Amino acid sequence: MNIFLQTIINGVIVGGTYALMAVGLTFVLGFMDLVNFAHGELYMLGAYFTYFFVVTIALPHIIGIPLAILVAMLLGLLIERFLLRPVWDKDILIRMLLTVGLMILIPNVITVMLTAVPKKVPPPFTMSPFILGNVRVAPIQLLIVLVSVFIIVLFHLFMQRTRLGKAMRATFQDKEVAMAMGIDTKKIYAYTFSIGCGMAAAGGAMLSMIYNVFPAMGAITTTKAFAVVILGGLGNFAGAILGALIVGVSESIAGTYISSGYKDAVAFILLVLILMVKPSGIMGKKGGIEK
Amino acid sequence: MKSTARKRYYHMVFVVLLSVSLLCLGCTPAEEPIEGEQPDTESPVEEVAGEPIKIGMIQPITGPIAASGTALRDGARIYAEYINDQGGINGRPIDLIVEDSANDPAMAASAFNKLISRDKVLAVIGAWGSSPTLAVVPLAKQNEIPLVVDTASNYKVTDKNEEGSPWIFRVTAPTIMESRVLSAILIDDLGLKNPYILSVNNDWGRGTADVFTAYYEGEGYPVGGVDYLDQAETNYQVNLTKILSSGADSIILTADAAQAALVVEQASGLGLDLPILAPGLSCSMYKITKLAGMEAAEGFMQTAAYIGSVDPMMTADPEGARYFNETWEAKGYDVIEIQEAAKGWDSLMVLCEAMKTIDSDKISSASIRDALENVEAPGICFGNIKFEEWENFIFQNVPPVSVVGVIDGKYSVILEPTKPIPEN
Numbered sequence: 001m002n003i004f005l006q007t008i009i010n011g012v013i014v015g016g017t018y019a020l021m022a023v024g025l026t027f028v029l030g031f032m033d034l035v036n037f038a039h040g041e042l043y044m045l046g047a048y049f050t051y052f053f054v055v056t057i058a059l060p061h062i063i064g065i066p067l068a069i070l071v072a073m074l075l076g077l078l079i080e081r082f083l084l085r086p087v088w089d090k091d092i093l094i095r096m097l098l099t100v101g102l103m104i105l106i107p108n109v110i111t112v113m114l115t116a117v118p119k120k121v122p123p124p125f126t127m128s129p130f131i132l133g134n135v136r137v138a139p140i141q142l143l144i145v146l147v148s149v150f151i152i153v154l155f156h157l158f159m160q161r162t163r164l165g166k167a168m169r170a171t172f173q174d175k176e177v178a179m180a181m182g183i184d185t186k187k188i189y190a191y192t193f194s195i196g197c198g199m200a201a202a203g204g205a206m207l208s209m210i211y212n213v214f215p216a217m218g219a220i221t222t223t224k225a226f227a228v229v230i231l232g233g234l235g236n237f238a239g240a241i242l243g244a245l246i247v248g249v250s251e252s253i254a255g256t257y258i259s260s261g262y263k264d265a266v267a268f269i270l271l272v273l274i275l276m277v278k279p280s281g282i283m284g285k286k287g288g289i290e291k
Numbered sequence: 292m293k294s295t296a297r298k299r300y301y302h303m304v305f306v307v308l309l310s311v312s313l314l315c316l317g318c319t320p321a322e323e324p325i326e327g328e329q330p331d332t333e334s335p336v337e338e339v340a341g342e343p344i345k346i347g348m349i350q351p352i353t354g355p356i357a358a359s360g361t362a363l364r365d366g367a368r369i370y371a372e373y374i375n376d377q378g379g380i381n382g383r384p385i386d387l388i389v390e391d392s393a394n395d396p397a398m399a400a401s402a403f404n405k406l407i408s409r410d411k412v413l414a415v416i417g418a419w420g421s422s423p424t425l426a427v428v429p430l431a432k433q434n435e436i437p438l439v440v441d442t443a444s445n446y447k448v449t450d451k452n453e454e455g456s457p458w459i460f461r462v463t464a465p466t467i468m469e470s471r472v473l474s475a476i477l478i479d480d481l482g483l484k485n486p487y488i489l490s491v492n493n494d495w496g497r498g499t500a501d502v503f504t505a506y507y508e509g510e511g512y513p514v515g516g517v518d519y520l521d522q523a524e525t526n527y528q529v530n531l532t533k534i535l536s537s538g539a540d541s542i543i544l545t546a547d548a549a550q551a552a553l554v555v556e557q558a559s560g561l562g563l564d565l566p567i568l569a570p571g572l573s574c575s576m577y578k579i580t581k582l583a584g585m586e587a588a589e590g591f592m593q594t595a596a597y598i599g600s601v602d603p604m605m606t607a608d609p610e611g612a613r614y615f616n617e618t619w620e621a622k623g624y625d626v627i628e629i630q631e632a633a634k635g636w637d638s639l640m641v642l643c644e645a646m647k648t649i650d651s652d653k654i655s656s657a658s659i660r661d662a663l664e665n666v667e668a669p670g671i672c673f674g675n676i677k678f679e680e681w682e683n684f685i686f687q688n689v690p691p692v693s694v695v696g697v698i699d700g701k702y703s704v705i706l707e708p709t710k711p712i713p714e715n
Contacts, residue, residue: 003536010528017526108353116357117625118549120582129562136535138560141528210557211525212549212582216354220523255529261492261519263529 006135007256008249013137015248016145017207021221022228022240023152024199030235031172032192034084034095038102039200039225040218046072046201047208047217048110051119061124065205069198076197080190088189103222107215118212144206151202155195156237168192231271233284242282246270341383344654346642347390347406348635349417349427354393355523356547359573360419362628363441364389366635367416369618374643381651385643388412392423394522399423403430413656414439416638421445421494428454437660441638442631444469444571445498446684455685460663462638462673462688466502468681468711469570469594472692474506476706481592481694483568485515487539489530489554491546492519499545499570515539520546520554527557535563542567548574548627552582559587568694572596576697578627585700592696592705597633597672600626601695605708607669607676611636615671637670644668674708682713 025039049071053064079102087094127139159165171178171188179185204217211217228247232239247267254266274282348367350360367387375384388410390402399418406412414437418424424443431438432454440448440461447453449461477483488503490496500517507514515537518530531554534542542558544551544567551574555567572594580588598605599612606612615636619629645662646654664686667677673690681687691708698705 003532006532006536007529010532013528014526111353111357115625116353116361117628118358118552118578118582120552122584126584126586129560131562134536136561138557140560207525210553212553214355214358214549216357217525220355220525252529256533259519260524260530260533261521264521 003134003256007252009135009137010256011249011252012245013141013145013248014252015245016148017203018224018228018248019152019241019244020148020203020206021200021225022232022244023155023237024196024203025222025225026229026232026235026237026240027155027199028193028196029229031168032189032196033092034193035092035099036196037096037099037222038079038106039099039196040220040222041103041106042072042076042197042200042218043204043207043221044107044110044213044215044218045075046204047121047213048114048119048204049201050205050208051121051213054121055119061209065202068205069201072201072204073194073198076194077190079197080193084193085186085189103219107218110215114215116215118214120212121208123209140210144210147206148203151199152237152241155199164191227268227271231274231281233281236281236283239281239283246274246282341379341381341651343384343386344380344646345386345388345410345412346639347388347403347410347412347415347417348639349390349392349399349402349406349415349419349423351394351419351423352389352391354395355549356394356419358549358628359442359547359631360392360394362624362631363419363635363638365622365624365628366615366619366632367639368635369615369622369632370636370639370643373614373618374639380643380646380654383651383654385639387639392418394420394423396422396426400426400430403427407434407436412436413654414642414659416441416635416642419443421448421498424448425454425494428456428459432456432458435660436656437642437663439638439642439663441634442573443495445494446502447494447498449684449687451683451685455683455687457664457686458660460641460678460686460688461684462641462670462676462690463572463596463634464690464692464711465684465687466499466570468689469572469692470502470506471711471714472706472709473568473570473594473694474510475709476694477506477568478510478512481541481566481568481705483541483543483566484512485539486541486543486568487515487534487537487565488517488543489534489545490517490519491522491550493522495571496520496545499543503543503570520550522547522550524550525553527554528561530554531558531561531563534558534565535561539565541565544569544574545571546574548578549582552579555579555591556583556587559583564590566590566592569593572692573631575627575630576695576702577629580697581627585697588697589700590697592694595630595693595695596690597630598693598695598704598708599633599671600629601702601704603671605693605704606671607674608671611640611669612671633672637672637676640670641666641668641676674710681711 028036049068053059053067123140129136167183171185228243232243250270251263251267255263350364352360371385371387392399416439418427419442421443444466446465449455488500490500574593603609603612645666648662649658670676676688678686691710693708694706696705
């Protein structure tokens with residue numbers, strides 16, 4: 001029984017880290033119809049920027065991490081302005097290929113500039129694990145899940161409550177009407193992509209404290225984030241979180257009770273089964289995306 | 292008005308671009324070179340008169356294992372510069388051509404084909420992991436190109452009943468050799484009586500898990516459990532939970548050092564303070580302590596081929612080891628990769644020592660193969676290198692294996708270099 005409880009907690013912790021990646025991806029994918037293969041690279045850059053602020057120039061985590069996210073958002077603005085804006089009206093495949101190009105280019109540039117030697121951002125504190133009976137949780141992992149939840153809630157409120165958030169939703173529901181209402185849709189595209197990049201970087205910044213920072217870290221996480229997003233339903237935050245938890249927990253159960261070698265297989269079989277029953281994803285709207 | 296706004300916009304773009312590039316540069320500590328490689332213009336290849344001898348190398352330069360492959364490449368390059376500074380091989384410089392495998396078997400195979408068909412290399416060094424190496428081995432045999440195996444420890448590579456062949460020369464130790472050396476100390480001295488075997492899920496990891504499971508069963512000490520990790524996995528809560536509930540007294544961990552560091556750190560985060568032994572001659576304790584922290588790494592042990600970074604006098608070529616340490620440091624490379632890099636030095640060194648015995652106009656793949664069969668060369672990493680028969684292995688070097696680790700917050704030698712002794 002105890003090992004079962006520990007298994008579920010492990011799954012929730014791992015799922016929490018997937019959720020952080022998936023929310024940014026589902027946002028860009030669902031709202032902008034952009035299959036952003038370079039999302040993982042922004043995640044990786046977020047981790048490198050955090051390394052720069054927290055380790056190289058020794059800023060406290062609480063300042064370094066927001067700064068890293070900010071730099072990634074600025075970089076997102078540049079990518080949107082110079083690479084994506086010229087192709088927004090073109091075929092979806094062109095945009096997708098462009099992000100594939102970025103996915104290959106960015107880690108290689110980082111490898112050449114900084115070498116592939118892995119780096120590590122030390123966590124802000126070290127603490128003994130929380131132990132309750134036979135259940136153990138590492139405090140830093142718990143903190144990361146809590147901060148992830150906080151970032152996701154903040155983001156959700158931003159989209160629902162602020163003028164900019166409403167303008168974004170309006171733009172992606174009907175671009176022409178939004179323009180007629182006086183919304184500068186070009187700016188909205190730029191901000192949306194930039195925020196998506198910021199979310200990816202937030203994931204990288206948080207996870208740089210528990211995982212290694214190296215050029216290939218983005219590519220490794222992207223596959224899982226895509227699976228989570230599709231499972232949850234495109235463009236749906238709650239769906240992304242639920243999808244992340246389902247993948248995390250099912251991996252954990254399969255890893256504990258079958259073999260860790262098969263845990264990805266079990267999680268992805270589950271994904272296929274759910275999509276067979278509900279092709280739009282667990283919380284996806286039939287026939288379209290809720291914007 | 293519009294043009295001023297545009298100007299301001301481009302100004303901002305420029306400033307942001309500049310900041311981002313500065314940030315990226317800033318992530319490199321001052322002592323590290325910005326690029327991992329030396330500028331081509333300084334290549335000593337041009338300084339030596341004769342026609343260059345092309346040697347191919349296949350390493351993971353991208354992907355999760357990139358740091359190890361890059362280090363091996365840089366170690367081999369240091370040797371190439373060293374030998375070329377001395378006039379090359381009888382007046383002919385060494386031209387080392389490196390291809391990326393990303394530690395993937397398919398990529399390794401196409402890298403090999405490119406090296407022999409386009410670059411026309413005479414011999415190849417590679418290909419780090421057991422899976423990519425096992426993909427390259429049949430190609431080397433089929434095309435009659437000598438292959439020097441640097442890291443792969445799966446038994447199949449040089450086993451005469453499997454892939455072993457007169458074209459395949461392994462400088463590193465297969466897992467069984469490591470286990471022969473370790474068997475003398477594993478249970479009684481190190482106290483690993485009931486270890487949990489945690490291995491990366493590939494030919495190397497599975498091969499190692501099999502060897503150690505068989506050893507413990509043979510000794511009458513069943514292992515606490517066996518579990519596998521994906522090469523790209525980063526979160527090990529599930530595995531560690533199983534280890535906790537198994538009641539194992541230690542962990543035998545087969546993984547790349549970057550991955551092993553995460554296991555060590557996460558185990559410490561969960562309060563799982565078991566001794567961890569990493570076989571494979573590849574799991575640098577320097578890397579573990581740098582990534583996981585000295586405190587979490589306490590009690591970590593690894594088998595090592597290169598012990599020259601701790602004490603050059605313990606190697607077969609102390610002068611070479613000293614030169615290598617100094618050059619590695621002078622180039623600003625990270626010490627955490629030095630164990631991997633030394634393998635690159637030895638792999639190219641043994642090829643060059645073999646080629647020195649051939650007339651410079653008669654150097655070919657076939658003559659290099661013949662020379663490798665008879666070569667004997669003191670290495671900095673793999674002992675006095677020569678290729679011989681050892682149990683079922685053929686054309687296999689028998690390197691000394693040592694155990695190093697973190698004891699009381701210090702890097703320590705737990706077992707001095709010891710040659711594995713065959714059973715029969």
